Amino acid sequence: MIEQKNLAGSFTLPGTSLTVNRMGYGAMQLAGRDGNKLVWGPPRDVDAAIALLREAVASGVNHIDTSDYYGPHITNQIIRKALSPYPDDLVIVTKVSARRGEDGSWIPAMSREELTAAVHDNLRNLGLDVLDVVNLRSMLSVHAPAEGSLEAPMAVLAELQQKGLVRHIGLSNVTPSQIAEARRIAPIVCVQNQYNLAQRADDALIADLARDGIAYVPFFPLGGFSPLQSSSLSRVAERLGATPMQVALAWLLQRSPNILVIPGTSSIEHFRENLEAARLQIPAELVPDLDS
Numbered sequence: 001m002i003e004q005k006n007l008a009g010s011f012t013l014p015g016t017s018l019t020v021n022r023m024g025y026g027a028m029q030l031a032g033r034d035g036n037k038l039v040w041g042p043p044r045d046v047d048a049a050i051a052l053l054r055e056a057v058a059s060g061v062n063h064i065d066t067s068d069y070y071g072p073h074i075t076n077q078i079i080r081k082a083l084s085p086y087p088d089d090l091v092i093v094t095k096v097s098a099r100r101g102e103d104g105s106w107i108p109a110m111s112r113e114e115l116t117a118a119v120h121d122n123l124r125n126l127g128l129d130v131l132d133v134v135n136l137r138s139m140l141s142v143h144a145p146a147e148g149s150l151e152a153p154m155a156v157l158a159e160l161q162q163k164g165l166v167r168h169i170g171l172s173n174v175t176p177s178q179i180a181e182a183r184r185i186a187p188i189v190c191v192q193n194q195y196n197l198a199q200r201a202d203d204a205l206i207a208d209l210a211r212d213g214i215a216y217v218p219f220f221p222l223g224g225f226s227p228l229q230s231s232s233l234s235r236v237a238e239r240l241g242a243t244p245m246q247v248a249l250a251w252l253l254q255r256s257p258n259i260l261v262i263p264g265t266s267s268i269e270h271f272r273e274n275l276e277a278a279r280l281q282i283p284a285e286l287v288p289d290l291d292s
């Protein structure tokens with residue numbers, strides 16, 4: 001039997017009955033790779049992916065981040081195969097507003113028709129009647145938040161919410177003014193932007209969201225496709241008898257109580273290692289070394 005871990009305490013998404021452990025799991029790395037096409041096609045070992053997801057849930061992970069454009073479709077289909085019928089406390093957070101080109105590219109798909117189709121794709125491939133949380137992922141720029149109105153796609157998501165297909169709405173790859181604009185249309189329960197030890201542009205935003213009880217879910221918590229590497233990170237890890245990836249995650253969990261982490265991995269060994277970060281305390285005197 002797999003031991004249920006202490007997963008860094010829990011957090012309730014504002015205005016909802018959804019409470020998740022702060023250590024979650026990001027499913028993007030479960031899809032395969034085809035040459036330069038990342039997050040594309042099936043993984044080399046589907047059974048290993050299924051085993052990882054089952055171990056995650058058995059360990060107490062109840063927050064899984066995904067999208068139907070991972071694979072595309074494949075990651076959601078693996079999640080369904082591994083975990084459906086889903087445990088009552090499992091919160092699956094998905095995202096919409098992109099589609100994949102045949103060359104593996106990530107193409108904006110923010111029209112009414114595309115957003116509606118994406119919600120239905122997620123429902124079908126996850127085998128659900130309603131999605132717990134859907135993040136509107138701004139594609140005004142693919143790689144970083146870019147100013148511009150998100151009113152039209154937000155209004156479509158709010159309609160899908162009113163129709164009962166979406167329980168709660170989050171945002172991704174957004175600026176503070178886009179968050180304010182979206183909150184005038186519907187309640188926002190979480191924000192998912194790029195943030196980690198080396199990418200800290202959202203420091204002020206995290207504090208603002210914390211004041212309003214909104215979750216901040218950093219994507220690329222370990223640095224993404226090229227995991228973080230630095231001598232100070234390695235030095236702190238050595239002092240603590242931990243790995244650099246564990247320190248990177250523990251730092252995020254210590255950074256603010258509204259941060260929920262969703263490290264991604266296709267490896268069960270890395271998954272187990274990452275879970276242990278929930279118990280790692282970084283003493284205050286070592287934090288300046290990480291800040292440097």
Ligand SMILES: NC(=O)c1ccc[n+]([C@@H]2O[C@H](COP(=O)([O-])OP(=O)(O)OC[C@H]3O[C@@H](n4cnc5c(N)ncnc54)[C@H](OP(=O)(O)O)[C@@H]3O)[C@@H](O)[C@H]2O)c1
Pocket residue numbers: 025026027028029065066095137172173192193218219220221222223224225226227245246262263264265266267269270271273274
């Ligand atoms: N909203 C957005 O635009 C957006 C963008 C990107 C990602 N996301 C979400 O955020 C989640 C997390 O991001 P991510 O998976 O891209 O990046 P990440 O969590 O920062 O890092 C994943 C990378 O780190 C490696 N890794 C994981 N644990 C490790 C360990 N203990 N030791 C060494 N290497 C380790 C993984 O390789 P192995 O597979 O070999 O472990 C993979 O290459 C995704 O799964 C996805 O759900 C959202």
